[in-house]
Amino acid sequence: MGKYELTGVSRISVPNIPWQDKPQGAINQPLWRYSGNPVIGRDPLPGVSRIFNSAVMPYEGKFIGVFRGEQTNGIPYIYLGHSDDAIHWNFDGQKIRFRDEEGRDLMPLYAYDPRLVKVDDTYYIIWCGDFYGAAIGVAKTKDFKEFVRIENPFIPFNRNAVLFPRKIHDRYMMLSRPSDSGHTPFGDIFLSESPDMVYWGRHRHVMGKSPEWWESVKIGGGAAPIETSEGWLLFYHGVSSICNGFVYSIGGAILDIDEPSKVKYRCETYLLTPEEIYEEKGFVPGVCFPCAAICDADSGKIALYYGAADTNVGLAFTRLDDIIDYIKDHSVTRQSDTEVGIQPGF
Numbered sequence: 001m002g003k004y005e006l007t008g009v010s011r012i013s014v015p016n017i018p019w020q021d022k023p024q025g026a027i028n029q030p031l032w033r034y035s036g037n038p039v040i041g042r043d044p045l046p047g048v049s050r051i052f053n054s055a056v057m058p059y060e061g062k063f064i065g066v067f068r069g070e071q072t073n074g075i076p077y078i079y080l081g082h083s084d085d086a087i088h089w090n091f092d093g094q095k096i097r098f099r100d101e102e103g104r105d106l107m108p109l110y111a112y113d114p115r116l117v118k119v120d121d122t123y124y125i126i127w128c129g130d131f132y133g134a135a136i137g138v139a140k141t142k143d144f145k146e147f148v149r150i151e152n153p154f155i156p157f158n159r160n161a162v163l164f165p166r167k168i169h170d171r172y173m174m175l176s177r178p179s180d181s182g183h184t185p186f187g188d189i190f191l192s193e194s195p196d197m198v199y200w201g202r203h204r205h206v207m208g209k210s211p212e213w214w215e216s217v218k219i220g221g222g223a224a225p226i227e228t229s230e231g232w233l234l235f236y237h238g239v240s241s242i243c244n245g246f247v248y249s250i251g252g253a254i255l256d257i258d259e260p261s262k263v264k265y266r267c268e269t270y271l272l273t274p275e276e277i278y279e280e281k282g283f284v285p286g287v288c289f290p291c292a293a294i295c296d297a298d299s300g301k302i303a304l305y306y307g308a309a310d311t312n313v314g315l316a317f318t319r320l321d322d323i324i325d326y327i328k329d330h331s332v333t334r335q336s337d338t339e340v341g342i343q344p345g346f
């Protein structure tokens, strides 16, 4: 038994989780990279030049995922993939066919940065797509054969949303980062609630960019929050500005289990920042963009999937005890983090 535990919906056994022990002598590495990275590189299938910023999960004893495939015409779309070991992936050659609730085709013009989250017996795919500007799209499936689009939760512009893996106080919960129509030099994480995945409201501020350099421009949700004995463990991205653009690093926070707009702990240092060639060199250099985590409740092992340089998929590992202690030991929270997220006068 570890010091901390995966609890609730995250308390699942994944004995075949991909894994490597922390390298001897590794310092400054609360997350350590898979030695075989990147797990997905260039030209993964005909008509798709790059796969990155993608989400995977355990499924029927194996693994399944939704992948951002940059087509050779430059337009991103979502592809389904299967794997026995969560490292070697077989992709469907065709894009995911989305339909409306009446069964008619309802394909987005583009779709990127998908997340994959199971709530009760339904799998939800959440992505950024077109709705008179960049906005969040959602589809549901029960069998990964039929994909039914449901209402867009928010008006534009919003390009980054992450659903919680269970309802809280009988409400679906979604983190998102409202933005502008360009490369958005600002952005905080907000929380919205819904009784039915259609109507969203009771918006709360969760956490903002911080004075820490690595997340001083904007932040955004990453992997679906992980339920633990300390609260919701959230891997997110933090963005800093350099002379030729942005750098995307991976950060960590722990949110209150019942009131997740309250941040209990927030790591003041990044957990992982672009340092390897496949993170530093690519279509957009200097990007580590987390989108999914696989966790094994028995061992406390965590495998984190992140997009690298808008070109590759990287995999990194940590242990529940290590990452929670690291976040707590390096935690700095401010009032806008710890409060419930409604300003006085609301």
Ligand code: BMA
Residues within 6 Å of the ligand: 053, 112, 113, 183, 248, 284, 287, 289, 307, 310
């Ligand atoms: C963000 C998103 C991500 C991308 C990142 C870096 O705005 O578009 O898909 O990884 O920029 O280019």
